[in-house]
Amino acid sequence: KVGRGDQILFWEDSWVDDGTPLKDQFPELYRISSQRNLIVADTGSFSENGWEWNLSWRRNLFDNEMGIASKFIEHITTIRLNSNLMDTWVWRAETNGIFSTKSAYQVIKAEQPYEVQHLGFHQLWDIKIPPRALSFAWRLLWDRLPTKDNLSRRQIQTNRSMATNRRWKFWWLAATNSIWKLKNDMIFHNQSFDISKLADSTLFLMWTWLKGWERDFNVPFHHWSST
Numbered sequence: 235k236v237g238r239g240d241q242i243l244f245w246e247d248s249w250v251d252d253g254t255p256l257k258d259q260f261p262e263l264y265r266i267s268s269q270r271n272l273i274v275a276d277t278g279s280f281s282e283n284g285w286e287w288n289l290s291w292r293r294n295l296f297d298n299e300m301g302i303a304s305k306f307i308e309h310i311t312t313i314r315l316n317s318n319l320m321d322t323w324v325w326r327a328e329t330n331g332i333f334s335t336k337s338a339y340q341v342i343k344a345e346q347p348y349e350v351q352h353l354g355f356h357q358l359w360d361i362k363i364p365p366r367a368l369s370f371a372w373r374l375l376w377d378r379l380p381t382k383d384n385l386s387r388r389q390i391q392t393n394r395s396m397a398t399n400r401r402w403k404f405w406w407l408a409a410t411n412s413i414w415k416l417k418n419d420m421i422f423h424n425q426s427f428d429i430s431k432l433a434d435s436t437l438f439l440m441w442t443w444l445k446g447w448e449r450d451f452n453v454p455f456h457h458w459s460s461t
Contacts, residue, residue, distance in 0.1 A: 235331075237319030239274030246271065250313065253326055260306050262299060268292045274315070285315040401444070408439035434459075 235249070236242055242249045245257040245264055257264040264270070268290045269277050278287040287310060295303055325333040327341050361368070373379050412435040419425040437459045444451045 235322045235324045236274060236313065236315060237321045238317045239315050239321065241321035242274045244269060244272055244274045244277045249274070249321075250309075256306075256310075259309075260302060262302055263291075263306055266291050266293060266295075266299075278315075280315070280317050287311070400447070404440050404443050404447075405436075408436045408443065411439060412436040 245267060246255055248255055250256060251259075277289060278285055280286075287307075323333075324331040325337065327337040328334060370379075377384070412432055415435065416425075416427070416432050420427060438455065441453075441455050441459065
């Protein structure tokens with residue numbers, strides 16, 4: 235919100251009407267303005283009658299630009315600067331103008347495609363689990379975890395062996411497979427959630443896959459699952 239105009243860029247910042255910068259509302263005039271990247275306070279001055287605009291252009295306006303210029307002048311003459319007030323930030327998503335994480339979430343959610351909105355983000359933040367676990371789940375759903383592919387896209391090299399990579403894949407597949415089966419048992423067979431059963435199922439799947447894939451893997455299940 236503009237006060238004395240010493241913190242806001244006249245053309246580039248979002249400070250008028252619905253928050254659309256003047257350069258986007260009047261692109262034809264922005265292209266020929268000689269006051270780009272200037273703060274509001276440098277595009278006019280205070281006099282006895284209050285604030286007066288003093289705009290300048292790199293060339294004279296063409297006839298077909300006069301209508302746009304007239305509309306532009308009418309637009310900004312309704313704005314009143316006050317030399318006694320500081321420029322302040324206003325969060326338009328809240329009626330009181332004060333930022334909140336809840337309203338920020340609603341803004342982000344409203345801008346997401348339908349498919350993204352139904353990935354479970356809303357339900358995720360309603361779960362009462364530690365913040366670190368919530369943060370991990372959020373990063374997982376947005377594919378922001380430092381996986382090998384994500385690290386590679388950032389040109390960060392990893393030196394894991396093929397066997398290590400394979401075991402990590404086995405762990406992931408075993409865990410997701412066990413979670414899926416347990417979820418179906420809860421929905422279709424009225425079984426209760428049992429974390430011990432989930433862990434045992436994951437460990438057993440992992441053990442059987444390793445036993446079938448790696449020739450030198452001969453550890454008994456009761457030894458392997460207890461380490």
